[in-house]
Amino acid sequence: MSLRIGSARTFFAPFGSYFPIFVFSYFFFECHLHKLSWLVCFFLINWHYLGIILLKCYGFDADFWQKPRNPLRTQMDYYTSVIFILLLALLVLSILISENSRISLRKKRLFIGANLLIALSAMAECVGVHLNGNPDFPKWLLAAVKALDYTLTPMTGGVFIALMEKPKDKNHLLACLLLGNAAMQAVSAPFGWMVIIDDDHCYSHGPLYPLYIVFYCLTILLLAVQMASYGKSFRRQNRMSLYATIGLVLTGIAIQEVLGNGRRVAYLALTLGAAFLYIHYCEFSQLKLDDELTEQQKKLAIDPLTGSLSRFAYMDALTALENHVPENLAVFLVDVNGLKAVNDAIGHDAGDELICGTARCVENTLGRDGQTFRIGGDEFVVLTDMTQTQAEAALAALKRETKSWSGENVSDLSVSAGYALAQTHPGQSVEALVNEADQAMYAQKQDYYLHFGRDRRRYRDGK
Structure with missing residues (x-):
C-alpha cells in the first residue's frame, strides 16, 4: 500500500496541536519539573512525522480522511476544533x-502538570475517536491509544488531588489506584481484556472495563473527599465556588460516560475545572495570606510583656496624627523610677x-479613654483627649494608683510623668508635643533623684 504524506498529515496535524504542548514542556522545564520534559516535548512536536514513518514501515494507507466509515466522522471537524481550542486554553492557563x-x-509544577495531563488525555481520546472504525490503521494502534487514554484520565484526577494536599501528605491509596490502573491497562491492551476491536476496526468495552470504572469512580470519590477537606481551610462563605467547581467537573464526566452518543465533554469540563x-x-x-498578615500585625501591635500597645503601634499612631493634631490631644510620658537598681538587686523578674x-x-488612670504604648524598656506614652484640668487630675490619680500598688517581689512603685497639651501648644506637631512631655517627665525624674538621692524602694526579701 502506498502512503501519501499529505493525507497522513491531515490526520495527525488537526489534533497535532503540538505548539501548545511544546510550550507546556517548556514551562515544565522552567519549573524544573522533570528533565525528561524535553524528551516528551520532542515526541509531541514530531509525532505526526513519527506516525508517518511508523505507518510506512507497516505498509498502511493513511489516506482515510476522505473515506469516512465512522458515523461520528461527520462531527470530527467540530470535535477537533474544540480539542484545539481546549489545548490553547490550557496553554494560556x-x-x-x-x-x-x-x-x-x-504548586506551579502541580498546576502545569495537571494541565499537561488533561492535554495528553484529550489528545489520546481524540486520536482514539479518529482511529475508531478506520481499517487503514492496525488494531493494535487503536488498542494502544485507548490504553493510554484510560491510563491518563484517572491520573488527571490524581494531580487535582495532589494540588489540594499539604506538601507532607502522602495518599498511598491514590498511588495504589493509579499504579494498579496503569498496570492493568498495560497488561490488558495486547489481549483485548479492556478494549475489544472487531473486524470493522470499531472498539467496544472488554470484560475488564467494569474494573476500570471502579478505579475511575474511586479516584473521583477521593477527589470529592479531598475537595471537601481542602474547602475547610477557607472561610465558610468562600467554599461554595470550590464545591461548584468539582460539581462542574463531575457533571461533564457524567454526561460523557452515562449519556454517551458522542457527547464528549469530559475534557472540556476538566479544563474549565482546572x-x-x-x-x-x-x-x-x-x-488567607491577608488574614494571616493582619493577625501578625495585631501581634506586632501588642507588647508581649505588658499587654499594652507596642512601639510598632505607637509609630503607626504618630503617622496617623502627622497631618492633623486634634485640639484636645494630650500626650503623657511615664517612666519607672529606679528600675536599674531593682534589676541589679533582685533580678529582672x-x-x-x-x-x-x-x-x-497607667492604663487605669491616664489611658482610661486613650491609648497606652510601651515604647521602651520602662517608658510609656499615652495619647488621649484631655483638658489641662483633666490632665492634672489624671496625674494625681496615677500617683495614688502607684502608691497603692504592691507586687510579689517589690512592695511599692514610683514613676515620673509629664504631659503636653495641644491646647497650650497650638500649631505644634505631635512629635513636638511628645518632646514637650518628655522634657516635663525628665524634670520630674530629676526632682525625684534630687530629693531622694537613691532608690529607697522596699523589697519583699528585706533588702
Missing part, C-alpha cells in the same frame, strides 16, 4: 501560572513586675 510569582514552585481551581486558589489563598505594674496603673 499554564502561562498565567508560570508568571504568578506568589505561587510556590511546587482554570476555576487556579482562580480559586489564587483569590482565596491571597485572602522583679524589674518586669514593676514594668507590668506601671502599665496597669
Whole structure:
C-alpha cells in the first residue's frame, strides 16, 4: 500500500496541536519539573512525522480522511476544533501560572502538570475517536491509544488531588489506584481484556472495563473527599465556588460516560475545572495570606510583656496624627523610677513586675479613654483627649494608683510623668508635643533623684 504524506498529515496535524504542548514542556522545564520534559516535548512536536514513518514501515494507507466509515466522522471537524481550542486554553492557563510569582514552585509544577495531563488525555481520546472504525490503521494502534487514554484520565484526577494536599501528605491509596490502573491497562491492551476491536476496526468495552470504572469512580470519590477537606481551610462563605467547581467537573464526566452518543465533554469540563481551581486558589489563598498578615500585625501591635500597645503601634499612631493634631490631644510620658537598681538587686523578674505594674496603673488612670504604648524598656506614652484640668487630675490619680500598688517581689512603685497639651501648644506637631512631655517627665525624674538621692524602694526579701 502506498502512503501519501499529505493525507497522513491531515490526520495527525488537526489534533497535532503540538505548539501548545511544546510550550507546556517548556514551562515544565522552567519549573524544573522533570528533565525528561524535553524528551516528551520532542515526541509531541514530531509525532505526526513519527506516525508517518511508523505507518510506512507497516505498509498502511493513511489516506482515510476522505473515506469516512465512522458515523461520528461527520462531527470530527467540530470535535477537533474544540480539542484545539481546549489545548490553547490550557496553554494560556499554564502561562498565567508560570508568571504568578506568589505561587510556590511546587504548586506551579502541580498546576502545569495537571494541565499537561488533561492535554495528553484529550489528545489520546481524540486520536482514539479518529482511529475508531478506520481499517487503514492496525488494531493494535487503536488498542494502544485507548490504553493510554484510560491510563491518563484517572491520573488527571490524581494531580487535582495532589494540588489540594499539604506538601507532607502522602495518599498511598491514590498511588495504589493509579499504579494498579496503569498496570492493568498495560497488561490488558495486547489481549483485548479492556478494549475489544472487531473486524470493522470499531472498539467496544472488554470484560475488564467494569474494573476500570471502579478505579475511575474511586479516584473521583477521593477527589470529592479531598475537595471537601481542602474547602475547610477557607472561610465558610468562600467554599461554595470550590464545591461548584468539582460539581462542574463531575457533571461533564457524567454526561460523557452515562449519556454517551458522542457527547464528549469530559475534557472540556476538566479544563474549565482546572482554570476555576487556579482562580480559586489564587483569590482565596491571597485572602488567607491577608488574614494571616493582619493577625501578625495585631501581634506586632501588642507588647508581649505588658499587654499594652507596642512601639510598632505607637509609630503607626504618630503617622496617623502627622497631618492633623486634634485640639484636645494630650500626650503623657511615664517612666519607672529606679528600675536599674531593682534589676541589679533582685533580678529582672522583679524589674518586669514593676514594668507590668506601671502599665496597669497607667492604663487605669491616664489611658482610661486613650491609648497606652510601651515604647521602651520602662517608658510609656499615652495619647488621649484631655483638658489641662483633666490632665492634672489624671496625674494625681496615677500617683495614688502607684502608691497603692504592691507586687510579689517589690512592695511599692514610683514613676515620673509629664504631659503636653495641644491646647497650650497650638500649631505644634505631635512629635513636638511628645518632646514637650518628655522634657516635663525628665524634670520630674530629676526632682525625684534630687530629693531622694537613691532608690529607697522596699523589697519583699528585706533588702
